[in-house]
Amino acid sequence: MYDLHFEALVPYAPLLLRGLGVTLYVSVFALLVGILSGLLLAFARLSRFPLLTVPAYLFIDFIRGVPLLVLLIFIYYGVSIFTGINIPAIGAAVGGLGIFYGAYMSEIFRAGILAVDKGQTEAAVALGMTRMRVFQRVTLPHAFRTVLPPITNSFISLVKDSSLVSVLAISDLTREGQEIVVATFRAFEAYTAIALVYYAITTILSVFSTMLERRIRRGQ
Amino acid sequence: MRARIELPGPPTRGNRRLAERIDLEPDEILRAANVHKRFGQTDVLRGIDCVVRKGEVVVLIGPSGAGKSTFLRCMNGLEHFHAGDINFGGVHLSDPTTDIRRVRSDIGMVFQRFNLFTHRTAIENVVEGPIYVRRTPRAEAMRKGMQILEKVGLAHKAKSYPGQLSGGEQQRVGIARALAMDPKMILFDEPTSSLDPELVGEVLAVMRQLSREGMTMVIVTHQMDFAREIADRVVFIDAGAVIEEGDPRTVFSSPKSGRTQAFLARVLVH
Numbered sequence: 122m123y124d125l126h127f128e129a130l131v132p133y134a135p136l137l138l139r140g141l142g143v144t145l146y147v148s149v150f151a152l153l154v155g156i157l158s159g160l161l162l163a164f165a166r167l168s169r170f171p172l173l174t175v176p177a178y179l180f181i182d183f184i185r186g187v188p189l190l191v192l193l194i195f196i197y198y199g200v201s202i203f204t205g206i207n208i209p210a211i212g213a214a215v216g217g218l219g220i221f222y223g224a225y226m227s228e229i230f231r232a233g234i235l236a237v238d239k240g241q242t243e244a245a246v247a248l249g250m251t252r253m254r255v256f257q258r259v260t261l262p263h264a265f266r267t268v269l270p271p272i273t274n275s276f277i278s279l280v281k282d283s284s285l286v287s288v289l290a291i292s293d294l295t296r297e298g299q300e301i302v303v304a305t306f307r308a309f310e311a312y313t314a315i316a317l318v319y320y321a322i323t324t325i326l327s328v329f330s331t332m333l334e335r336r337i338r339r340g341q
Numbered sequence: 342m343r344a345r346i347e348l349p350g351p352p353t354r355g356n357r358r359l360a361e362r363i364d365l366e367p368d369e370i371l372r373a374a375n376v377h378k379r380f381g382q383t384d385v386l387r388g389i390d391c392v393v394r395k396g397e398v399v400v401l402i403g404p405s406g407a408g409k410s411t412f413l414r415c416m417n418g419l420e421h422f423h424a425g426d427i428n429f430g431g432v433h434l435s436d437p438t439t440d441i442r443r444v445r446s447d448i449g450m451v452f453q454r455f456n457l458f459t460h461r462t463a464i465e466n467v468v469e470g471p472i473y474v475r476r477t478p479r480a481e482a483m484r485k486g487m488q489i490l491e492k493v494g495l496a497h498k499a500k501s502y503p504g505q506l507s508g509g510e511q512q513r514v515g516i517a518r519a520l521a522m523d524p525k526m527i528l529f530d531e532p533t534s535s536l537d538p539e540l541v542g543e544v545l546a547v548m549r550q551l552s553r554e555g556m557t558m559v560i561v562t563h564q565m566d567f568a569r570e571i572a573d574r575v576v577f578i579d580a581g582a583v584i585e586e587g588d589p590r591t592v593f594s595s596p597k598s599g600r601t602q603a604f605l606a607r608v609l610v611h
Protein backbone atom coordinates (compact mmCIF):
# COMPACT_ATOMS: atom_id res chain seq x y z
CA MET A 122 0.00 0.00 0.00
CA TYR A 123 1.28 3.43 -0.97
CA ASP A 124 1.27 5.91 1.93
CA LEU A 125 0.48 9.44 0.91
CA HIS A 126 2.90 12.01 2.28
CA PHE A 127 1.97 15.39 0.87
CA GLU A 128 3.82 17.03 3.74
CA ALA A 129 7.03 15.83 2.10
CA LEU A 130 6.44 18.50 -0.56
CA VAL A 131 6.26 21.39 1.88
CA PRO A 132 9.97 22.19 1.86
CA TYR A 133 9.80 22.34 -1.93
CA ALA A 134 6.96 24.85 -2.11
CA PRO A 135 9.30 27.70 -3.14
CA LEU A 136 10.54 25.54 -6.00
CA LEU A 137 6.98 24.97 -7.23
CA LEU A 138 6.26 28.67 -6.91
CA ARG A 139 9.33 29.50 -8.99
CA GLY A 140 8.24 26.91 -11.56
CA LEU A 141 4.82 28.53 -11.67
CA GLY A 142 6.47 31.87 -12.33
CA VAL A 143 8.46 30.43 -15.24
CA THR A 144 5.35 28.75 -16.67
CA LEU A 145 3.41 32.00 -16.55
CA TYR A 146 6.34 33.92 -18.04
CA VAL A 147 6.69 31.49 -20.95
CA SER A 148 2.93 31.37 -21.49
CA VAL A 149 2.39 35.12 -21.51
CA PHE A 150 5.26 35.84 -23.89
CA ALA A 151 4.31 32.92 -26.11
CA LEU A 152 0.78 34.34 -26.21
CA LEU A 153 2.15 37.70 -27.35
CA VAL A 154 4.27 36.04 -30.03
CA GLY A 155 1.24 33.95 -30.98
CA ILE A 156 -1.08 36.93 -31.32
CA LEU A 157 1.47 38.90 -33.30
CA SER A 158 2.39 36.07 -35.67
CA GLY A 159 -1.26 34.99 -35.83
CA LEU A 160 -2.32 38.48 -36.92
CA LEU A 161 0.45 38.70 -39.49
CA LEU A 162 -0.42 35.28 -40.89
CA ALA A 163 -4.12 36.16 -40.97
CA PHE A 164 -3.44 39.42 -42.86
CA ALA A 165 -1.16 37.56 -45.25
CA ARG A 166 -3.82 34.95 -45.94
CA LEU A 167 -6.49 37.62 -46.43
CA SER A 168 -4.39 39.69 -48.80
CA ARG A 169 -4.99 39.92 -52.51
CA PHE A 170 -1.46 38.85 -53.36
CA PRO A 171 -0.74 35.14 -53.93
CA LEU A 172 2.86 35.96 -53.04
CA LEU A 173 1.60 36.43 -49.47
CA THR A 174 -1.35 34.07 -49.27
CA VAL A 175 0.41 30.94 -50.56
CA PRO A 176 3.47 31.04 -48.26
CA ALA A 177 1.24 31.92 -45.30
CA TYR A 178 -1.02 28.98 -46.09
CA LEU A 179 1.91 26.59 -46.44
CA PHE A 180 3.50 27.84 -43.23
CA ILE A 181 0.30 27.46 -41.23
CA ASP A 182 -0.29 24.03 -42.73
CA PHE A 183 3.22 22.88 -41.86
CA ILE A 184 3.16 24.18 -38.29
CA ARG A 185 -0.19 22.60 -37.65
CA GLY A 186 1.03 19.31 -39.04
CA VAL A 187 3.97 19.01 -36.65
CA PRO A 188 3.68 17.93 -33.00
CA LEU A 189 4.52 20.78 -30.64
CA LEU A 190 7.15 18.71 -28.85
CA VAL A 191 8.95 18.03 -32.12
CA LEU A 192 8.66 21.68 -33.14
CA LEU A 193 10.22 22.86 -29.86
CA ILE A 194 13.18 20.52 -30.17
CA PHE A 195 13.50 21.31 -33.86
CA ILE A 196 13.69 25.05 -33.15
CA TYR A 197 16.07 24.70 -30.21
CA TYR A 198 18.60 22.53 -32.00
CA GLY A 199 17.73 23.43 -35.58
CA VAL A 200 18.41 27.15 -35.20
CA SER A 201 21.87 26.63 -33.77
CA ILE A 202 22.74 23.99 -36.37
CA PHE A 203 21.63 26.07 -39.36
CA THR A 204 22.64 29.55 -38.21
CA GLY A 205 25.40 28.82 -35.77
CA ILE A 206 23.68 31.05 -33.26
CA ASN A 207 22.91 29.44 -29.92
CA ILE A 208 19.55 30.67 -28.82
CA PRO A 209 18.68 30.40 -25.14
CA ALA A 210 16.25 27.62 -24.32
CA ILE A 211 13.72 30.13 -23.05
CA GLY A 212 13.79 31.91 -26.41
CA ALA A 213 13.20 28.67 -28.27
CA ALA A 214 10.38 27.86 -25.87
CA VAL A 215 8.62 31.21 -26.24
CA GLY A 216 9.19 31.29 -30.00
CA GLY A 217 8.17 27.69 -30.64
CA LEU A 218 5.09 27.79 -28.45
CA GLY A 219 4.18 31.22 -29.79
CA ILE A 220 4.48 30.35 -33.46
CA PHE A 221 2.70 27.04 -32.95
CA TYR A 222 -0.24 28.82 -31.39
CA GLY A 223 0.07 31.70 -33.84
CA ALA A 224 -0.66 29.26 -36.66
CA TYR A 225 -3.84 28.13 -34.95
CA MET A 226 -4.87 31.61 -33.87
CA SER A 227 -4.35 33.01 -37.36
CA GLU A 228 -7.29 30.91 -38.49
CA ILE A 229 -9.38 32.30 -35.63
CA PHE A 230 -8.41 35.88 -36.56
CA ARG A 231 -9.10 35.25 -40.23
CA ALA A 232 -12.51 33.78 -39.52
CA GLY A 233 -13.25 36.67 -37.15
CA ILE A 234 -12.39 39.27 -39.77
CA LEU A 235 -14.36 37.46 -42.48
CA ALA A 236 -17.37 37.15 -40.20
CA VAL A 237 -17.82 40.92 -39.90
CA ASP A 238 -21.16 41.88 -41.47
CA LYS A 239 -20.67 43.47 -44.88
CA GLY A 240 -23.34 46.04 -44.13
CA GLN A 241 -21.17 47.38 -41.31
CA THR A 242 -18.10 47.96 -43.43
CA GLU A 243 -20.17 49.24 -46.32
CA ALA A 244 -21.74 51.92 -44.14
CA ALA A 245 -18.25 53.08 -43.17
CA VAL A 246 -17.05 53.03 -46.79
CA ALA A 247 -20.12 55.05 -47.80
CA LEU A 248 -19.11 57.72 -45.28
CA GLY A 249 -15.88 58.13 -47.22
CA MET A 250 -13.49 56.37 -44.85
CA THR A 251 -10.17 55.00 -46.05
CA ARG A 252 -9.64 51.24 -45.99
CA MET A 253 -7.41 51.57 -42.95
CA ARG A 254 -10.02 53.62 -41.11
CA VAL A 255 -12.76 51.14 -41.93
CA PHE A 256 -10.55 48.38 -40.58
CA GLN A 257 -9.71 50.31 -37.43
CA ARG A 258 -13.17 51.68 -36.64
CA VAL A 259 -15.42 48.83 -37.79
CA THR A 260 -13.74 45.57 -38.76
CA LEU A 261 -11.36 45.38 -35.81
CA PRO A 262 -13.87 46.09 -33.02
CA HIS A 263 -16.32 43.56 -34.44
CA ALA A 264 -13.66 40.93 -35.08
CA PHE A 265 -12.23 41.47 -31.59
CA ARG A 266 -15.56 40.59 -30.03
CA THR A 267 -15.88 37.40 -32.06
CA VAL A 268 -12.33 36.17 -31.51
CA LEU A 269 -11.97 36.94 -27.82
CA PRO A 270 -13.61 33.73 -26.50
CA PRO A 271 -11.78 31.33 -28.86
CA ILE A 272 -8.50 33.19 -28.27
CA THR A 273 -8.94 32.81 -24.51
CA ASN A 274 -9.51 29.11 -25.07
CA SER A 275 -6.32 28.94 -27.11
CA PHE A 276 -4.49 30.62 -24.24
CA ILE A 277 -5.80 27.99 -21.84
CA SER A 278 -4.45 25.21 -24.08
CA LEU A 279 -1.22 27.13 -24.47
CA VAL A 280 -0.67 27.25 -20.71
CA LYS A 281 -1.13 23.51 -20.48
CA ASP A 282 1.03 22.80 -23.52
CA SER A 283 3.77 24.99 -22.04
CA SER A 284 4.62 21.96 -19.87
CA LEU A 285 6.33 20.57 -22.99
CA VAL A 286 9.06 23.21 -22.74
CA SER A 287 10.44 21.20 -19.82
CA VAL A 288 12.19 19.05 -22.44
CA LEU A 289 14.40 22.06 -23.18
CA ALA A 290 15.62 21.96 -19.58
CA ILE A 291 13.59 25.02 -18.65
CA SER A 292 12.61 25.05 -14.99
CA ASP A 293 8.90 25.47 -15.51
CA LEU A 294 6.26 24.00 -13.25
CA THR A 295 6.47 20.54 -14.80
CA ARG A 296 10.26 20.48 -14.70
CA GLU A 297 10.35 21.54 -11.06
CA GLY A 298 7.87 18.76 -10.32
CA GLN A 299 10.19 16.25 -11.89
CA GLU A 300 13.05 17.62 -9.79
CA ILE A 301 11.00 17.23 -6.65
CA VAL A 302 10.23 13.62 -7.56
CA VAL A 303 13.92 12.94 -7.94
CA ALA A 304 14.64 14.51 -4.53
CA THR A 305 11.74 12.99 -2.57
CA PHE A 306 10.64 9.89 -4.51
CA ARG A 307 7.09 11.21 -3.98
CA ALA A 308 6.00 10.99 -7.61
CA PHE A 309 2.25 10.75 -7.04
CA GLU A 310 2.12 13.62 -4.56
CA ALA A 311 4.32 15.88 -6.67
CA TYR A 312 2.34 15.33 -9.86
CA THR A 313 -0.93 15.77 -7.98
CA ALA A 314 0.31 19.13 -6.74
CA ILE A 315 1.40 20.20 -10.23
CA ALA A 316 -1.86 19.04 -11.79
CA LEU A 317 -3.78 21.11 -9.26
CA VAL A 318 -1.72 24.22 -9.99
CA TYR A 319 -2.32 23.88 -13.76
CA TYR A 320 -5.97 23.27 -13.06
CA ALA A 321 -6.14 26.39 -10.92
CA ILE A 322 -4.59 28.58 -13.63
CA THR A 323 -6.86 27.29 -16.37
CA THR A 324 -9.93 27.60 -14.15
CA ILE A 325 -9.12 31.21 -13.38
CA LEU A 326 -8.66 31.85 -17.10
CA SER A 327 -11.93 30.26 -18.11
CA VAL A 328 -13.86 32.15 -15.43
CA PHE A 329 -12.23 35.31 -16.76
CA SER A 330 -13.17 34.32 -20.31
CA THR A 331 -16.81 33.73 -19.36
CA MET A 332 -16.95 37.12 -17.67
CA LEU A 333 -15.49 38.81 -20.74
CA GLU A 334 -18.00 37.10 -22.99
CA ARG A 335 -20.88 38.31 -20.82
CA ARG A 336 -19.56 41.85 -20.88
CA ILE A 337 -19.28 41.78 -24.66
CA ARG A 338 -22.84 40.49 -25.03
CA ARG A 339 -24.13 43.26 -22.81
CA GLY A 340 -22.34 45.92 -24.87
CA GLN A 341 -24.22 44.98 -28.06
CA MET B 342 -3.40 27.25 -76.90
CA ARG B 343 -6.50 29.37 -77.06
CA ALA B 344 -6.38 32.49 -79.14
CA ARG B 345 -7.35 35.65 -77.35
CA ILE B 346 -10.19 37.27 -79.13
CA GLU B 347 -10.74 40.97 -78.56
CA LEU B 348 -14.46 41.37 -78.23
CA PRO B 349 -15.98 44.70 -79.05
CA GLY B 350 -17.69 46.19 -76.03
CA PRO B 351 -17.50 48.71 -73.28
CA PRO B 352 -14.09 49.40 -71.77
CA THR B 353 -13.24 47.51 -68.62
CA ARG B 354 -11.14 48.49 -65.67
CA GLY B 355 -8.11 46.65 -67.01
CA ASN B 356 -8.02 48.19 -70.45
CA ARG B 357 -9.93 51.38 -69.95
CA ARG B 358 -9.84 53.38 -73.11
CA LEU B 359 -10.35 57.09 -73.02
CA ALA B 360 -13.26 57.23 -70.62
CA GLU B 361 -16.50 58.71 -71.83
CA ARG B 362 -17.15 61.95 -70.06
CA ILE B 363 -20.34 63.80 -69.47
CA ASP B 364 -20.72 67.39 -68.30
CA LEU B 365 -23.28 68.97 -66.00
CA GLU B 366 -25.78 71.72 -66.72
CA PRO B 367 -25.58 74.52 -64.14
CA ASP B 368 -28.65 73.38 -62.19
CA GLU B 369 -27.59 69.73 -62.05
CA ILE B 370 -25.76 67.96 -59.26
CA LEU B 371 -25.50 64.54 -60.87
CA ARG B 372 -25.74 63.24 -64.37
CA ALA B 373 -25.34 59.63 -65.43
CA ALA B 374 -24.82 58.83 -69.07
CA ASN B 375 -24.81 55.43 -70.72
CA VAL B 376 -23.87 53.60 -67.51
CA HIS B 377 -23.15 49.92 -68.08
CA LYS B 378 -22.56 47.41 -65.34
CA ARG B 379 -22.38 43.64 -65.34
CA PHE B 380 -22.00 41.06 -62.64
CA GLY B 381 -20.11 38.19 -64.23
CA GLN B 382 -21.96 37.45 -67.44
CA THR B 383 -25.15 39.31 -66.55
CA ASP B 384 -25.67 42.83 -67.81
CA VAL B 385 -27.37 44.53 -64.92
CA LEU B 386 -27.23 48.13 -66.13
CA ARG B 387 -27.49 48.60 -69.89
CA GLY B 388 -26.87 52.21 -70.64
CA ILE B 389 -28.64 54.16 -67.93
CA ASP B 390 -29.11 57.90 -68.45
CA CYS B 391 -30.33 59.93 -65.54
CA VAL B 392 -30.17 63.46 -64.19
CA VAL B 393 -30.52 64.80 -60.66
CA ARG B 394 -30.96 68.55 -60.24
CA LYS B 395 -30.02 70.48 -57.15
CA GLY B 396 -32.71 70.29 -54.49
CA GLU B 397 -34.66 67.74 -56.45
CA VAL B 398 -36.25 64.52 -55.15
CA VAL B 399 -35.87 61.76 -57.71
CA VAL B 400 -37.63 58.48 -57.04
CA LEU B 401 -36.48 55.33 -58.82
CA ILE B 402 -39.16 52.70 -59.29
CA GLY B 403 -39.18 49.44 -61.15
CA PRO B 404 -39.54 45.69 -60.77
CA SER B 405 -37.31 43.62 -58.53
CA GLY B 406 -33.96 42.93 -60.13
CA ALA B 407 -34.27 45.90 -62.48
CA GLY B 408 -30.98 47.33 -61.23
CA LYS B 409 -32.24 50.19 -59.06
CA SER B 410 -29.99 49.39 -56.10
CA THR B 411 -27.04 48.73 -58.34
CA PHE B 412 -27.48 52.08 -60.07
CA LEU B 413 -27.83 53.86 -56.73
CA ARG B 414 -24.64 52.22 -55.52
CA CYS B 415 -22.82 53.28 -58.68
CA MET B 416 -23.62 56.90 -57.80
CA ASN B 417 -21.33 56.83 -54.74
CA GLY B 418 -18.85 54.32 -56.08
CA LEU B 419 -19.95 51.40 -53.94
CA GLU B 420 -20.22 49.58 -57.25
CA HIS B 421 -17.84 50.03 -60.11
CA PHE B 422 -19.35 50.40 -63.58
CA HIS B 423 -17.82 49.26 -66.85
CA ALA B 424 -18.80 51.99 -69.26
CA GLY B 425 -20.37 55.41 -69.39
CA ASP B 426 -19.87 58.17 -66.88
CA ILE B 427 -21.43 59.58 -63.78
CA ASN B 428 -20.65 63.20 -63.08
CA PHE B 429 -21.24 64.26 -59.52
CA GLY B 430 -20.69 67.92 -58.80
CA GLY B 431 -18.16 68.21 -61.62
CA VAL B 432 -16.24 65.08 -60.71
CA HIS B 433 -16.18 62.17 -63.17
CA LEU B 434 -16.68 58.83 -61.46
CA SER B 435 -15.46 57.02 -64.58
CA ASP B 436 -12.08 58.71 -64.16
CA PRO B 437 -9.78 56.29 -62.30
CA THR B 438 -7.88 59.23 -60.79
CA THR B 439 -11.02 60.55 -59.08
CA ASP B 440 -10.83 60.57 -55.30
CA ILE B 441 -13.90 58.47 -54.77
CA ARG B 442 -13.75 58.93 -51.00
CA ARG B 443 -14.28 62.66 -51.41
CA VAL B 444 -17.35 61.92 -53.49
CA ARG B 445 -18.66 59.45 -50.92
CA SER B 446 -18.19 61.89 -48.08
CA ASP B 447 -20.43 64.37 -49.92
CA ILE B 448 -23.15 61.81 -50.64
CA GLY B 449 -25.17 60.40 -47.78
CA MET B 450 -26.48 56.87 -47.96
CA VAL B 451 -29.39 55.34 -46.11
CA PHE B 452 -29.66 51.56 -46.26
CA GLN B 453 -32.58 49.19 -46.35
CA ARG B 454 -31.21 47.28 -43.34
CA PHE B 455 -30.05 50.49 -41.61
CA ASN B 456 -26.46 49.23 -41.27
CA LEU B 457 -25.91 51.23 -38.10
CA PHE B 458 -22.62 50.44 -36.38
CA THR B 459 -23.96 47.97 -33.84
CA HIS B 460 -21.07 48.47 -31.42
CA ARG B 461 -21.67 52.20 -31.14
CA THR B 462 -24.44 54.27 -29.61
CA ALA B 463 -26.78 56.43 -31.67
CA ILE B 464 -24.72 59.58 -31.14
CA GLU B 465 -21.46 57.72 -31.80
CA ASN B 466 -22.93 56.52 -35.08
CA VAL B 467 -23.79 60.08 -36.01
CA VAL B 468 -20.39 61.60 -35.19
CA GLU B 469 -18.32 58.78 -36.69
CA GLY B 470 -18.16 60.34 -40.15
CA PRO B 471 -17.54 63.94 -39.05
CA ILE B 472 -14.74 62.88 -36.70
CA TYR B 473 -13.00 60.20 -38.76
CA VAL B 474 -13.61 61.52 -42.26
CA ARG B 475 -14.12 65.27 -41.90
CA ARG B 476 -11.73 65.54 -38.92
CA THR B 477 -14.14 67.74 -37.03
CA PRO B 478 -13.06 68.21 -33.40
CA ARG B 479 -14.99 65.77 -31.19
CA ALA B 480 -16.72 68.42 -29.06
CA GLU B 481 -18.02 70.25 -32.09
CA ALA B 482 -19.07 67.01 -33.79
CA MET B 483 -20.96 65.97 -30.65
CA ARG B 484 -22.74 69.30 -30.41
CA LYS B 485 -23.83 69.19 -34.03
CA GLY B 486 -24.61 65.49 -33.77
CA MET B 487 -26.99 66.12 -30.89
CA GLN B 488 -28.75 68.84 -32.88
CA ILE B 489 -29.23 66.42 -35.75
CA LEU B 490 -30.54 63.69 -33.45
CA GLU B 491 -32.89 66.30 -32.04
CA LYS B 492 -34.08 67.03 -35.55
CA VAL B 493 -34.99 63.40 -36.21
CA GLY B 494 -36.63 63.26 -32.78
CA LEU B 495 -34.10 61.00 -31.10
CA ALA B 496 -32.04 63.21 -28.81
CA HIS B 497 -33.35 61.20 -25.86
CA LYS B 498 -31.98 57.98 -27.41
CA ALA B 499 -28.48 59.35 -28.05
CA LYS B 500 -26.87 56.89 -25.63
CA SER B 501 -28.81 53.85 -26.85
CA TYR B 502 -27.20 51.10 -28.88
CA PRO B 503 -28.87 50.18 -32.20
CA GLY B 504 -30.00 46.89 -30.65
CA GLN B 505 -32.02 48.87 -28.11
CA LEU B 506 -33.85 50.91 -30.76
CA SER B 507 -36.92 50.08 -32.84
CA GLY B 508 -36.51 49.72 -36.60
CA GLY B 509 -38.00 53.15 -37.20
CA GLU B 510 -35.66 54.73 -34.66
CA GLN B 511 -32.67 52.94 -36.16
CA GLN B 512 -33.52 54.20 -39.61
CA ARG B 513 -33.90 57.75 -38.28
CA VAL B 514 -30.42 57.42 -36.74
CA GLY B 515 -29.30 56.19 -40.16
CA ILE B 516 -30.63 59.38 -41.70
CA ALA B 517 -29.02 61.46 -38.95
CA ARG B 518 -25.70 59.75 -39.65
CA ALA B 519 -26.01 60.74 -43.30
CA LEU B 520 -27.02 64.30 -42.44
CA ALA B 521 -24.08 64.78 -40.08
CA MET B 522 -21.74 64.86 -43.07
CA ASP B 523 -23.54 67.89 -44.56
CA PRO B 524 -24.15 65.91 -47.73
CA LYS B 525 -24.89 67.51 -51.06
CA MET B 526 -27.21 64.63 -51.84
CA ILE B 527 -28.64 61.62 -50.00
CA LEU B 528 -29.32 58.20 -51.51
CA PHE B 529 -32.07 56.06 -49.97
CA ASP B 530 -32.31 52.39 -50.90
CA GLU B 531 -35.73 51.18 -49.84
CA PRO B 532 -35.45 52.95 -46.48
CA THR B 533 -38.75 51.60 -45.18
CA SER B 534 -38.94 48.08 -46.60
CA SER B 535 -37.56 46.32 -43.56
CA LEU B 536 -39.83 48.22 -41.17
CA ASP B 537 -43.04 47.06 -39.56
CA PRO B 538 -45.92 48.97 -41.17
CA GLU B 539 -46.61 51.05 -38.07
CA LEU B 540 -43.00 52.35 -38.06
CA VAL B 541 -42.90 53.45 -41.69
CA GLY B 542 -44.63 56.77 -41.03
CA GLU B 543 -41.99 58.22 -38.71
CA VAL B 544 -39.24 57.62 -41.28
CA LEU B 545 -41.25 59.06 -44.15
CA ALA B 546 -42.00 62.12 -42.00
CA VAL B 547 -38.28 62.80 -41.62
CA MET B 548 -37.77 62.40 -45.36
CA ARG B 549 -40.64 64.78 -46.10
CA GLN B 550 -39.03 67.30 -43.78
CA LEU B 551 -35.70 66.98 -45.62
CA SER B 552 -37.41 67.44 -48.94
CA ARG B 553 -39.10 70.63 -47.68
CA GLU B 554 -35.70 71.92 -46.61
CA GLY B 555 -34.44 71.46 -50.14
CA MET B 556 -32.23 68.41 -49.67
CA THR B 557 -31.35 66.64 -52.91
CA MET B 558 -32.50 63.05 -52.63
CA VAL B 559 -32.54 59.94 -54.77
CA ILE B 560 -34.94 57.38 -53.38
CA VAL B 561 -35.53 53.78 -54.38
CA THR B 562 -38.87 52.64 -53.05
CA HIS B 563 -41.66 50.21 -53.63
CA GLN B 564 -44.13 52.48 -51.84
CA MET B 565 -45.91 54.05 -54.76
CA ASP B 566 -48.12 56.36 -52.73
CA PHE B 567 -45.06 57.86 -51.06
CA ALA B 568 -43.26 58.09 -54.40
CA ARG B 569 -46.17 59.98 -55.90
CA GLU B 570 -46.28 62.32 -52.92
CA ILE B 571 -42.61 63.17 -52.45
CA ALA B 572 -41.11 62.89 -55.93
CA ASP B 573 -40.33 65.86 -58.12
CA ARG B 574 -39.56 63.31 -60.77
CA VAL B 575 -40.16 59.58 -61.07
CA VAL B 576 -37.78 57.40 -63.04
CA PHE B 577 -39.01 53.96 -64.09
CA ILE B 578 -36.18 51.47 -64.54
CA ASP B 579 -36.60 48.03 -66.05
CA ALA B 580 -33.97 45.50 -67.08
CA GLY B 581 -31.14 47.93 -66.44
CA ALA B 582 -32.42 50.86 -68.48
CA VAL B 583 -34.58 53.92 -67.94
CA ILE B 584 -37.87 53.22 -69.66
CA GLU B 585 -39.77 56.33 -68.74
CA GLU B 586 -39.49 59.35 -66.52
CA GLY B 587 -41.43 62.43 -65.68
CA ASP B 588 -43.36 64.20 -63.00
CA PRO B 589 -45.16 61.72 -60.75
CA ARG B 590 -48.69 62.71 -61.77
CA THR B 591 -48.00 62.03 -65.42
CA VAL B 592 -46.05 58.82 -64.91
CA PHE B 593 -48.55 57.33 -62.48
CA SER B 594 -51.78 58.36 -64.17
CA SER B 595 -50.86 58.20 -67.84
CA PRO B 596 -47.68 56.19 -68.37
CA LYS B 597 -46.54 56.19 -71.96
CA SER B 598 -44.62 52.93 -72.08
CA GLY B 599 -46.38 49.59 -72.04
CA ARG B 600 -43.82 48.26 -69.57
CA THR B 601 -44.52 51.08 -67.15
CA GLN B 602 -48.23 50.46 -67.49
CA ALA B 603 -47.77 46.76 -66.79
CA PHE B 604 -45.56 47.44 -63.78
CA LEU B 605 -47.91 50.02 -62.30
CA ALA B 606 -50.91 47.77 -62.89
CA ARG B 607 -49.14 45.11 -60.85
CA VAL B 608 -48.10 47.31 -57.92
CA LEU B 609 -51.05 49.68 -57.78
CA VAL B 610 -53.72 47.09 -57.03
CA HIS B 611 -56.42 48.86 -55.12
Ligand SMILES: Nc1ncnc2c1ncn2[C@@H]1O[C@H](COP(=O)(O)OP(=O)(O)OP(=O)(O)O)[C@@H](O)[C@H]1O
Binds near residue numbers: 385408
Ligand atom coordinates in the same frame (compact mmCIF):
# COMPACT_ATOMS: atom_id res chain seq x y z
N1 LIG C 1 -23.15 41.45 -56.02
C1 LIG C 1 -23.87 40.92 -57.03
N2 LIG C 1 -23.39 39.86 -57.71
C2 LIG C 1 -24.10 39.31 -58.73
N3 LIG C 1 -25.28 39.75 -59.14
C3 LIG C 1 -25.82 40.81 -58.52
C4 LIG C 1 -25.14 41.43 -57.42
N4 LIG C 1 -25.90 42.46 -56.97
C5 LIG C 1 -27.00 42.46 -57.75
N5 LIG C 1 -26.96 41.48 -58.68
C6 LIG C 1 -27.97 41.21 -59.72
O1 LIG C 1 -28.18 42.39 -60.42
C7 LIG C 1 -29.54 42.55 -60.75
C8 LIG C 1 -30.05 43.90 -60.27
O2 LIG C 1 -30.01 43.91 -58.87
P1 LIG C 1 -30.48 45.15 -58.01
O3 LIG C 1 -30.28 44.78 -56.59
O4 LIG C 1 -29.84 46.36 -58.49
O5 LIG C 1 -32.03 45.19 -58.34
P2 LIG C 1 -33.15 46.10 -57.69
O6 LIG C 1 -33.80 46.81 -58.81
O7 LIG C 1 -32.59 46.91 -56.60
O8 LIG C 1 -34.15 45.01 -57.13
P3 LIG C 1 -34.98 45.01 -55.77
O9 LIG C 1 -36.19 45.84 -56.02
O10 LIG C 1 -35.33 43.56 -55.58
O11 LIG C 1 -34.12 45.55 -54.69
C9 LIG C 1 -30.27 41.38 -60.15
O12 LIG C 1 -30.51 40.43 -61.15
C10 LIG C 1 -29.31 40.84 -59.13
O13 LIG C 1 -29.46 39.46 -59.02
Ligand SMILES: [Mg+2]
Binds near residue numbers: 409410411530531
Ligand atom coordinates in the same frame (compact mmCIF):
# COMPACT_ATOMS: atom_id res chain seq x y z
MG1 LIG D 1 -32.76 46.89 -54.48
